[in-house]
Amino acid sequence: MSITYLDAIREAQARALAEDPRVFIYGQDIGAFGGAFKATKGLAQRFPGRVLDSPISEDAMIGMAVGASVEGMRPIIEMQFADFSTAGFNQIVNQAATLHWRTNVPCPMIVRLPCGGTSGSGPFHSQSLETIYAHYPGLVVLTPATVEDAYSMLLGAVALDDPVIFCEHKYLYYHLKAEQLPTEATPIGKARIARPGRDMTVVAYSAMLHEALAVAQELAAEGTEIEVVDLRSVKPLDTDTVMASVARTGRLLCVGEAWPWGGVTAEVVARVASEGFGLLDAPPRRLNAKDTPVPYHPNLWAAHRPTARSIAAAARDLLGL
Amino acid sequence: MVHTVLNHGAAGEVSLFRDVYVEAYRWMLLARFLDEKFASLYRMGKIHGGVFLGRGQEALSVALGLALRKGDIFAPLIRDAAGRLAFGESLSDSVRTYLGSALGPMKGRDGSVHRGRPKDGLLPMISHLGAMISVVNGALMARRLKGISGMVGAASVGDGATSTGSFHEGLNQAAVERLPLVVVVANNHYAYSTPNERQFACASLVDKAAGYGIHGEELDATDLAGCLPALANAVERARSGSGPQLVIARLLRLCGHGEHDDASYIDPALKASPVGRDCLLVAEEYLRESGWADPVMLEAWREEARQKVETAVAKVQREPGPDPYTEDWCALASKHLAEGGV
Numbered sequence: 154m155s156i157t158y159l160d161a162i163r164e165a166q167a168r169a170l171a172e173d174p175r176v177f178i179y180g181q182d183i184g185a186f187g188g189a190f191k192a193t194k195g196l197a198q199r200f201p202g203r204v205l206d207s208p209i210s211e212d213a214m215i216g217m218a219v220g221a222s223v224e225g226m227r228p229i230i231e232m233q234f235a236d237f238s239t240a241g242f243n244q245i246v247n248q249a250a251t252l253h254w255r256t257n258v259p260c261p262m263i264v265r266l267p268c269g270g271t272s273g274s275g276p277f278h279s280q281s282l283e284t285i286y287a288h289y290p291g292l293v294v295l296t297p298a299t300v301e302d303a304y305s306m307l308l309g310a311v312a313l314d315d316p317v318i319f320c321e322h323k324y325l326y327y328h329l330k331a332e333q334l335p336t337e338a339t340p341i342g343k344a345r346i347a348r349p350g351r352d353m354t355v356v357a358y359s360a361m362l363h364e365a366l367a368v369a370q371e372l373a374a375e376g377t378e379i380e381v382v383d384l385r386s387v388k389p390l391d392t393d394t395v396m397a398s399v400a401r402t403g404r405l406l407c408v409g410e411a412w413p414w415g416g417v418t419a420e421v422v423a424r425v426a427s428e429g430f431g432l433l434d435a436p437p438r439r440l441n442a443k444d445t446p447v448p449y450h451p452n453l454w455a456a457h458r459p460t461a462r463s464i465a466a467a468a469r470d471l472l473g474l
Numbered sequence: 475m476v477h478t479v480l481n482h483g484a485a486g487e488v489s490l491f492r493d494v495y496v497e498a499y500r501w502m503l504l505a506r507f508l509d510e511k512f513a514s515l516y517r518m519g520k521i522h523g524g525v526f527l528g529r530g531q532e533a534l535s536v537a538l539g540l541a542l543r544k545g546d547i548f549a550p551l552i553r554d555a556a557g558r559l560a561f562g563e564s565l566s567d568s569v570r571t572y573l574g575s576a577l578g579p580m581k582g583r584d585g586s587v588h589r590g591r592p593k594d595g596l597l598p599m600i601s602h603l604g605a606m607i608s609v610v611n612g613a614l615m616a617r618r619l620k621g622i623s624g625m626v627g628a629a630s631v632g633d634g635a636t637s638t639g640s641f642h643e644g645l646n647q648a649a650v651e652r653l654p655l656v657v658v659v660a661n662n663h664y665a666y667s668t669p670n671e672r673q674f675a676c677a678s679l680v681d682k683a684a685g686y687g688i689h690g691e692e693l694d695a696t697d698l699a700g701c702l703p704a705l706a707n708a709v710e711r712a713r714s715g716s717g718p719q720l721v722i723a724r725l726l727r728l729c730g731h732g733e734h735d736d737a738s739y740i741d742p743a744l745k746a747s748p749v750g751r752d753c754l755l756v757a758e759e760y761l762r763e764s765g766w767a768d769p770v771m772l773e774a775w776r777e778e779a780r781q782k783v784e785t786a787v788a789k790v791q792r793e794p795g796p797d798p799y800t801e802d803w804c805a806l807a808s809k810h811l812a813e814g815g816v
Contacts, residue, residue: 220615244605253805332682
């Protein structure tokens, strides 16, 4: 048996629906049709009345989830693409994210964002928006990079009493496979060492993890051991795990697929530089997409985002190789 | 029940209508005194932030508050002091929120009109207009999913909110799901300073109802006698399964947008027209003419309302404000995930 990242997301939702009567799913084309990416395929039939098609109304979709959450439900909202969540941005950041702070009433809900670039998708179906949501207090922002994490972190998110922005990478949907799903929950908010090493730390998350692992393998053949940290969650950010890794290696490169101004990589570098400056043997570096909209053509797209090639070049530069 | 009572055609129901009318009028009085007290405290510099009054909107607001019942959902807006009180919000919740008492429902984390008790069906507004409609929809969807029926959800908005995407998405969503939603638009002719002719181009806002496939109606909101049955009927239609209801209420804001605003832009001709009547005075006259209250009773009710407000304010003024040193500074319910300050 082989399970994809997308299967894991569907199976996690099926399990949540089966085990928790408070869960329902709401989104565009997710009912009988099964969703644009088939992340809810078959669920409307298995769970009648709990997998509901919404109008093309991102603002009202989120508002609906907030109201249902106040009444004790655990809604899962599927945005068709992360890019479209900006049409529901106000309800996410001003309604969902502030409710608990203002009223002491929790607002448990999940917004699933199919994010990240795939070749040919262009400026409006490729965005990585974890940074803008992480900027707002009151939200948890998760970026699973593996099939196992996609499954267990989604279940973990259902159990949380807060609004969760669940960033699932579209490139990983079909490209990642696992033999079986985990049985244990992944603790929310903890990074993991995806590959141990002693010469430098590469911090990555979501699809960039796999580019970083490829680089670690490439450089290992040359005798350089790269430690790869998978953030898993960008808010909260597990500074301790990152700092401990930098303490071991003395060098930091942080890689993200999002745009370069501010953001997750800037946050990681800022924290390490301000709290762990003495641990560093070289200036910390970061690598992001270029500061343009995500291009359509494969030639441009491949050069827009970090790849194993550009990460390897940055890593060699940082190591003085 | 209430809706049949308020259709005051039958002779035997006149006394019931009188009781509801008197109750409504007394909530209006209390709301007016409360508002005036806040305005006075604002001028004395005792309130942080803005003060927003419901002057001229009390008849509409109270009619909605009374039409709803315990277990319903209500998302009031900034000029709904009367409706909030009639729905069940305590006087101290509003005073504590305006004065920033740590004992209030928002504990100083939010203030003024941004208050509520979500678990009691009273949703706290955010400032982005139209945004509460879909939240009410969600609460109603949750009830439906839990198999609870017979509930109504109401959202108050103004004429300005009808221009937002949230208003459109929320009404359309409710129509598609055929939810028991009542959206009450207080068309007070100005969104802050912007007049109706710069806000919309349809002949009447009620024309929008047809576009959503829902029932809509329009009323003169300076007249409590008209507001009570109209709102009761709209709520009852929603409750009995007729789907979303859009109520467009004509009135004039008899004050600034907030107390910082002198409202110099309001057209004097509108003020002098029937829509510029003060609904509280209209109601008072109605009470006198129908013989339901004499000047002695009216004065006694005024005195009682004034006393209630003074007592609540005096009590809350002695309460502590929030303490930044004991504040946990955590926006998440999951405290173990707090990042804290950096």
